[in-house]
Amino acid sequence: MQVTELFNDTRVTADSDQQFATDGRLRHLLTLQGIDRKRMTALLDSAERWLSPMGSPAVRSDALQGFTVANLFFEPSTRTRASFDLAARRLGADVLNLDVNTSSRKKGESILDTIYTLQAMQVDVFVIRDASAGVPAYIARHVDDHVSVLNAGESEVSHPTQGLLDLLTIRRHKGDFSKLNVAIVGDIAHSRVARSAAQGLTTMGVGELRLVSPPALAPSQEDFPGARIMSSLDDGLREADVVMALRIQRERIGNLDGIPGIDEYFANYGVSSERLRQSAPDVIVMHPGPMNRGIEIESALADSARSVITEQVASGVAVRMAILCAVTGKDDH
């Protein structure tokens, strides 16, 4: 049976209780939905401990010595795979990187049989990236009690470690979320990054969350309760404290009303120093990467002092170390 067949209904979406063990401990990380502010704060606090200044040695531990982490990336990825890989190895785990496109799926093995096989080899944590919605939750429903599943990017639905690293980066710069105006700009409709960031920010009590996109890429309000859906970039950036530009697929630009090409997209929805003039003076600029410079973000801005884009990457390793410790019960380490 193909994964695409399995996931053509909505039952497979993660329900938020599924990620907790019966004793209340975080067992899987599938979505930020249902993780309350106290727990989220604790995760961010834990992640802080794994940060170190650029140029100093990476923080290491043997907390996961003897554990095996398998990265199953059904979608190609350099950065997220590398981030999970380093996070696990700096905690002392053995890491198995499986390029699933070129082996199992060729042979038509079902995804669950791949999981059961690896579980029998005593894999303790599965890190899953998949283009189909519901795959991480589906796997989490079937693994043994002592095994954890981490969602490393799920279709357009969820990317919870990205959400946490965004929160950590914002918190380190801005502190209290309740006073912040946060604008997310770009292809909101198709963005798992926007969804997870919005869930995290809402839980942390963000002042105002603005979602700015061309009308054709606007999300449904029900996916983003409490957020302001906007189509004017200038309105969206006004007095913003945090601006997050999203990656847009170039192919999508051709189908946007009144936006015939890349130049027009940048003119209308590109985040630039010029457009940030009405934002807060200390506005920070974020991007999940990989960037299309000159399309969704001005290249010079991405390299400016306002940009916290490389900090996001550093936060990503720290957040993933914290999550790995949490789900394996090593967070007091």
Next chain:
Amino acid sequence: MQVTELFNDTRVTADSDQQFATDGRLRHLLTLQGIDRKRMTALLDSAERWLSPMGSPAVRSDALQGFTVANLFFEPSTRTRASFDLAARRLGADVLNLDVNTSSRKKGESILDTIYTLQAMQVDVFVIRDASAGVPAYIARHVDDHVSVLNAGESEVSHPTQGLLDLLTIRRHKGDFSKLNVAIVGDIAHSRVARSAAQGLTTMGVGELRLVSPPALAPSQEDFPGARIMSSLDDGLREADVVMALRIQRERIGNLDGIPGIDEYFANYGVSSERLRQSAPDVIVMHPGPMNRGIEIESALADSARSVITEQVASGVAVRMAILCAVTGKDDH
């Protein structure tokens, strides 16, 4: 020179003495042929020590600290590659995973030059999977005295670590082999799994070995001395204690007399609960994976209490740890 040219004669087949050092120690594992019952029993005993209950931490050691193991898989494989990888790393070895399709062979380098190069980098153990018969034995003939070669799947000829893991799984469930009726079902003619299992079972003195397949997929008797070659599944399963279903390539089904499609194949040669009614009440069901559920094996049966399929996978890591220790002289560790 291409590998395919090199191996168009039978001289390259492993001769059973080749795998022993002059002092009688196991140096390579190329085939189960020629490994006597005493040595095979010792390998299984050694593998037992590397097993641990599901949910408990993987057993680890530093027996192979300082050794380098290179996985050269000329055929794609997730499970066998991962199993060898984890086995070597849980023993403390450095592991080099080489995807040979995408590099050396593109440049036309001969397989021996690749081996000599890696040997000069102080690789101690080569794990080889190849679609051509004779490649592991050919490599074993050319490596330096202190270097070992493990066959991780060789054309349709041999898959000795699979044979050992099958033996280990059977022994843990059934004990004495001499009282057992074992049925292997499916595409026997093309199966390296069947060949290695049959060699192992024969050496261990199995009561009766039955090879059940459509006539077009029956093996020659000389390849399986002592086994009963059968075409009736019901006859084959009668009072069987162990049933091993083999993977069949879907393309092969179209060419079988009286078996126009998958449904007919399953009806005639699919192992199912229904068909097992005349087997021993405590029959166990095996499959080397990856499974075609609903073709060679009933999906529900694969997940039932009779199935020992995931145990086979766990046994696989243990057997490979035992073999790695044996060929490096660390089996007293």
Next chain:
Amino acid sequence: MQVTELFNDTRVTADSDQQFATDGRLRHLLTLQGIDRKRMTALLDSAERWLSPMGSPAVRSDALQGFTVANLFFEPSTRTRASFDLAARRLGADVLNLDVNTSSRKKGESILDTIYTLQAMQVDVFVIRDASAGVPAYIARHVDDHVSVLNAGESEVSHPTQGLLDLLTIRRHKGDFSKLNVAIVGDIAHSRVARSAAQGLTTMGVGELRLVSPPALAPSQEDFPGARIMSSLDDGLREADVVMALRIQRERIGNLDGIPGIDEYFANYGVSSERLRQSAPDVIVMHPGPMNRGIEIESALADSARSVITEQVASGVAVRMAILCAVTGKDDH
């Protein structure tokens, strides 16, 4: 912006000062140009310590414990990637192997953004192989102060670790460079191996350096100051102490005047026992690999006692360990 656009001018070539830190320490290894004899000798001395006899365990250390080395190979490579991988791991570093073809570049991310991302994950050393000239130097200009870049093969321009391993191999066999006649044979024009070897040999004061090739593959004299450019193999090999055959791309052979095919190439420029009759009696034969046996080198000669080809490979790991220690300031380890 594509790398190919970036590097269409010569400004990006490494300038030799760029690879030293302000305190004079070697920080990057981009080219052998500008590394003086004293420093080169020290690097070779350091590499000697990482060699061990074949059959004895690889030399190991924890000098790079806590460091992260990223192998970014934009060109496929088994041997050089494996060599750097093992060098880094035998020093205790974490190694990240990134197959950049199949991920970042698919998404159109700029090479610098990939580097910045990995740098933010606290990668300490980048090992770069690229088909475009200038990429390693370009990256070296942009990384943070504490980060090092090692050139693992750059277009037709430079392959400095190959140059060092060639020097080490020659020195171990011949000692004093000033008395040596060294002949490099084959496609000199397109060879980064020849360029780095020539730079190294010149710095070490080689007696005579001869570059032998078909006229169409002869280099410009300004690229190889002091070398003798020759088209007669017999003249080139006369009284040679060291002969290095270069790999030739088969496609190039068809375009050579008077050399219609492989047989004619071998007859004219293939290094063979027959052709070495007028060389020094203790001549050694080298090849950077992977070899086209029977094209640029006689197969039997490559396996003969005169061949030091596998020693070159062993020297390669040692040289890379020495370089990794040097650029991370661990060379007194």
